[in-house]
Amino acid sequence: MTVWHWVRHGPTHEKTLVGWRDVPADLSEKERLARLHDYLPDAAQLISSDLIRCTATADALEGKERIRLPHARDLRELHFGVWDGMHFREVAARDPELSRAYWETPGEIAAPGGESWNQTALRVQAVVDSMNAAYPTGHIIAVAHFGVILTQVQQALGLTPIKAMAHKIDNLSVTTLIHDTGIWQAEVINHLV
Secondary structure, eight states: OEEEEEEEOOOOOOSSOOSSSOOOOOOOOHHHHHHHHHHSOSSEEEEEBSSHHHHHHHHHHOOTTEEEOOOBGGGOOOOOGGGTTOOHHHHHHHSHHHHHHHHHSOSSOBOTTSOBHHHHHHHHHHHHHHHHHHOSSEEEEEEEOHHHHHHHHHHHHTOOHHHHHTSOOOTTOEEEEEEETTEEEEEEEEEOO
């Protein structure tokens, strides 16, 4: 049984879409980070997206029994393409029909120059499947992004993309999902410590 502890990176305070743009996280809430550090299992593999907001958050969660794995590019956020860095209103003005469809019927619809929900889910699932095979027992702490974590909530609960997107995933929250020989279950979603 592999227990995944998905941690959303620290807040960026951006008011625009942030996908593959490499913006830092605000990790100034030291007490909150300490509580999160203490909440997570001591003995675990620790992996993160390669974007700085995740790598810095993972750095804050390191421990002597936590084995830091190389950053995983495929754990990056949804790729918003030309929308990255734009406010939702700007996106809606630029691509009104496409942006509406992207959020209301996620799946195969991609942002211009970006990727679809399904493409994101496939690349994330490849990392998860590889990790499940490499670590069939134990704990994995994965520091990632809103969309990445929701693809795994979708997997664990057998949801459609739109139903998965209805879940809230706060910064520095923990979503614990359990994988046991091909069967998934959700223990907790969006737990704040």
